[in-house]
Amino acid sequence: MGPSLTLVLLFFFHTVSSSSDIQPFLLSPDEQESAYLVLESFNSAIDWRSLFPDDLCLSAPHGVVCDFFPDENEGRAHITELSFGYISDYSSNPPCGPNPHFTPRISSLPFLRKLFFYKCFTDQNISLPGYFWNSSSLQELVFMENPSLVGSLDGNISNFDRLQRLVLSGTGISGNIPDSIGELQELEQLVISRSHFSGWIPSTLGKLQKLKILDLSYNRLEGNLPPEIGGIPELLKLDLGFNQIAGEIPNRLVELQRLEFLDLSYNRFGNFGIPLFLSEMPQLKEVYLSGNALGGQIPEIWEKLGGILGIGLSSLGLVGNIPASMGVYLRNVSYLGLDNNMLEGKVPKEFGLLKNVKEMNLENNRLSGEIPFSANFSAKVGGKLKLEGNLRLCVDSGMSRGHFGDFSACEKKKAIPNAALVFISEGFVRKPSFLLIFVFILFLF
Template sequence: MYDNQAAIVLVVELRFYSKSRHIKDQYHRVREEITAGEVEVGYIPSEAMHADPLTKGLGANDFMRNPNPQILVRRTNGKLLALTDDTWDLSGSISPLLFSGLKYLEYLDLSWNNFHQFKIPDQLGDLLGLKYLNLSNAGFSGAIPNRLSNLSSLHTLDLSCAFFVDVGHRFQLTDLRFLALNGANLSIASSAKCKDWAVPISLLSKLKVLSLSNCSISGPIPINHLLNIASLSSLYLGFNLFFSTIPPRLVNLTFLSDLDISNSHVRGSIQHLPQIHMLNAGGNHDLLQFCNTSGIVKQYGKYFFSSGTILANNNIEGPMPPYLTNLSNLEYIDLSFNSLTGVIPSSISHIGNLQALNLYQNSLEGQIP
């Protein structure tokens, strides 16, 4: 048997306090069982006590967090990857009564459970003090409740791997800084009939991180709506179905530092984006298809950003340019699975901050510098 320190004192040590006099004699039976060796009592901290958020005041980071989070589930070609048996701890539906006494709750994490595709509870919109809400990988389905717009203090919302999420209503989460819908199926929401699917997201003017990987989004990247989020610093759009070019106006997102458009069927060339620190554009077979051997040398420097660049599996042809050494802040380069030819420039060893270089599966020759 496990409980908190106060309960252990009451049953192990013969201490009495003014509040303990109200405990009925029948509940002191546990002392007799401990003395007889039939019961052992151990301590369990609040963060491991699932019922504590409902019985006592806790810090914001201790509220209803799933104790066994695992690696993020990713959808690949519409399929949900397998989970380990101990990942989902809670199952079934959520009673509305659960939220009735939690009006001061600031942190709620129900991720990595199995709620059997029940809809997201409307009553979450009554938790007006909520700042952090994580419902990812929990088996929720359906539309995002309109009442979530009541959460004016919310700064983090994660609905990753929800089933057929509908973002059709207008968010009024004016303080939201982080939104993740990774793995949520937005194929219907972003279809040709719904060209303005990103309008609700574009109203989140304080958003800094937007993560929409593996969402089956189709059509062009919604640059007109993204430009309304001037504070955006990280944009993750990997594993989607854009079948379009990279919008040149991304350069107008002046605070954007991390961009992931990997495996998203983008094509054409990459524009110069001087504000980007980390770019992942790997797995786009039609990207840079117009760059021939000489052209790639003239423009290659544009594609390398100050922290790292991933351009794997992009059909890039031609030699590696020797002036990569001018990019002294570069830490990571991935040019694997391309058609690079010639030798590896010896000057690449002069990139002082370089920590990783991947040139696997090219047609390079000669020695490694």
């Protein structure tokens, strides 16, 4: 039974069972006033008091959520969630006005668990005020697409000791990620992405033993990746893409045995090759390492990774042949990116057996020989089968070239007639120089 239904039933039971002692407000007058002030601070153009004159826990705009606390003063309701910023008709939170601002009254909502903002701070820069960090009851703090929200993460973030979800995505917040973030022992989701954070990734993140999602992508983070990240046992998603992290990918990441999503792409990891320990992480569904300088050959590690759906190994400086084992074992793969490397040799014919593939990018390598894909395979993948930039690839003469762009037809080697073989054999036996003359004539032909 959801909180809202529980609240309605408890209120109904309370009113019918003790009509002589009806409370006109489940929400205290002080908390009601605080809620009005918060709504007015984020959109003063709406007359919230006239539109919602009754108890906000019984009649409130979408985005204001209450829970009932039956053990407190014979039962009392409190505001537990505030969400601002219209997303859709299915999530029509109160829209933010042209000049939203924070108010100390947020901290006067002592039972507030969730605070959510979507596209509220988009024009004039605004910083989180110092008193904001005193909202110790918060369990979820979410800012999405708020580019004018600036400032830095205060070290007092450790005051949010109940926080389970922290999302700062698409903000103007900058500076370092404070070491004190490792003190948020209840944290399950940490998303600090598409912002302006810099400096090193704090090793204290390894203390977040309940963390399931760690996303620090699209920032300016640098330095080495701390091995302590491998000590987060519940981690399901690790996304550090599009930063400036350098050095070696720590072998300790192999301890992330529940990890399903790994994105380290477009950083500065280099010269250590594709990590062999990936084969010891059987829960992986997506692996993206593109845009680093790992170099080396593609290792034979795919036998235990049959569950992978997406793999990106583009622009890594890879050399050598493409292992046929990738086509044998990666039978569930939907996306395969090997483009912009120095791979050579033939395209494995086993790639034509990948029935679930939606995009395969092999362009801009040094691949050669006949393209092994059927017309049906080409038609299924369509324009997302990318082979351009491999000048020595060719198409079987019986295959319509329209399926594979402008590749030329493969030249068929002419078979030497049996009589010629006998002639060559006898000539070689009688006079070895005769064979050389014959070969020279064939060469001119």
